[in-house]
Amino acid sequence: MTALTTRIQLPREGFYFSVDLEAVASGITAVFGPSGSGKTTLLHCISGLERGATGFVGFGERVWHDSAQRIFVPPHRRDIAMVFQEPRLFQHLNVNANLNYGLKRTPPTGRRIAANKVIDLLGIGGLLARKPASLSLGEQQRVAIGRALLASPRLLLMDEPLASLDIRRKREILPFLRKLPAEFDIPVIYVSHAISELYQLADWVVLLNEGKVVAQGGIRDVFSRLDLFDYLEEQTGAVLETRVLGHEPEYELTLLGVDDEKLYIPKRDIRVGEALRIYVLASNVSLAIALPQAPTSVLNILEGRVLEVGRPNEKRHSLLVKVDIAGQALLARITQKSLANLALVPGMKVYAYIKAVSLDEHLV
Amino acid sequence: MSLTSIDLSPIFLTLKLAGLTTVVLLLVGTPVSWWLSRTQRRWKPAVEAVVALPLVLPPTVLGFYLLLAFGPQGWIGAPWQQLTGSALSFTFTGLVIASVLYSLPFVVQPLQGTFEAIGHKPLEAAACLRASPVDAFFSICVPMAVRGYVTAAVLGFAHTLGEFGVVLMVGGSIPGKTLVLSISIYEHVESLDYATAHALSAGLLAFSFVVLLAVYVVNRRFRYRIA
DSSP, X not given: OEEEEEEEEEEETTEEEEEEEEEEESSEEEEEOOTTSSHHHHHHHHHTOOOSOEEEEEETTEEEEEGGGTEXXXXXXXXXXXXXXXXXXXXXXXXXXXXXXXXXXXXXXXXXXXXXXXXXXXXXXXXXXXXXXXXOHHHHHHHHHHHHHHTOOSEEEEESTTTTSOHHHHHHHHHHHHHHHHHXXXXXXXXXXXXXXXXXXXXXXXXXXXXXXEEEXXXXXXXXXXXXXXXXXXXXXXXXXXXXXXXXXXGTEEEEEETTEEEEEEOOOOOTTOEEEEEEEGGGEEEESSOOSSOOXXXXXXXXXXXXXXXXXXXXXXXXXXXXXXXXXXXXXXXXHHHHHHTOOTTOEEEEEEOGGGGOXXXX | OOGGGSOOHHHHHHHHHHHHHHHHHHHHHHHHHHHHHHOOOTTHHHHHHHHHHHHHSOHHHHHHHHHHHHSTTXXXXXXXXXXXXXXXXXXXXXXXXXXXXXXXXXXXXXXXXXXXXXXXXXXXXXXXXXXXXXXXXXXXXXXXXXXXXXXHHHHHHHHHHTOOHHHHHHHTTOTTTTOOHHHHHHHHHHTTOHHHHHHHHHHHHHHHHHHHHHHHHHHHHTOOOOO
């Protein structure tokens, strides 16, 4: 476990970038924020591509940047590798030479990552002799990820690596990214503006807005905070850790378990018994103080207890209620009128109604 | 008049001058054009204007000032004399220096354009793969700039082949030392030896055409997509 310390100030057009961040670099740490919030600037300060900042960047024992002591280690000596939004493959080299570019520049004793393992996992073995221009964007990005890995970095930086890909390509690469830290023992800093990517990938998340850290913490803790409502707006939701209990192929549904509670979602190709994280948008959760009297189309009715009632958002009509479901937090977004009707207070027993169709993974 | 009776030494001298000038031009032009393609400094336009001057100045103007500078008391000629013990004006070395200055824009401009088109993105990618700036320049930029280099080399070479005014001013026409093809042709015309002038002119015309044709053919084959 290595600590990444970033204390950086940098005047930027439109805002002042000022970040003080102490992250334990292990697994995938996601940096989330709207475009223009300073996510890429943060990555460039960590990588050393940005030279104009003042402050301190350190990784473990090593000092990469300390403007007080006039220390600045250039990117090529920081033991990092970066994957950009565009693949940025070297057009004059074939795939194999692209993959080997960083590897050749890594001292033999530092080569911790086996080329054939990377090539197998990424499924790019058939492309080695091709030129980048003849590959699809998804293939190019997979090669770019492989190229970065083969440089055996101590820290892998990824700047919206899926942003330029369509949904199909994203789904092709996401499972691989999920396996990265465990397979290769490399901590990853992953920048994204898509919640759909980070809730699946990250364990630790840093939220940025206008050059400042808004929140950071474990992914479930951050996404169950009521005070981020004005920041996340309609994307507000909670992350649930579930386990696949079974499939109902005749209805194209998959049944998940949250401890003893059960939850249907549109069918996914995941084996029974495997863990699955889902993101439940707060606006897709209704609350009731009783079970329905007559049959309803809502498949998921989870029993829980009110933990906290939030304040109305900027538009004043709705607010968040945090509900404990078998030890995990779920957020429901309801109107002030509903709050008054139900007279919700912490400790009260409630039922969360969630339509199965609203749990489609593509909706987030 | 047969070809064998023509003094061929101006041809060889011209090829030697153009070849050497091209080599020096690429060595000098690479850092200059690299700097111009990256810098944001205020005096970048001034440097660009100075480099482009030979495009608009009458060669005699450039030649005149070089003649003064190359002289034994000139600001280039005097230190040169001290350093090497020989003069600069009316020598082959003087011709090379003059040709380099005269053809500089023909090398710097295509290289600068190529470097600008490559942009900073591939170099950032290389820097994040353990490549030092110098390493990245030679492993990424130069190979990606092949087309620019071919164009620059040929334009520099061809432009030096055809120079007249500058050479006349700083080189004179000393056979075997500074008597290049263009001046030789001029002298044959002056002495009404049209046949020799014809042979040399036609040879130069054909040669120039073939070289330029080769460039355009090569350029078609090296068409990298610069992302």
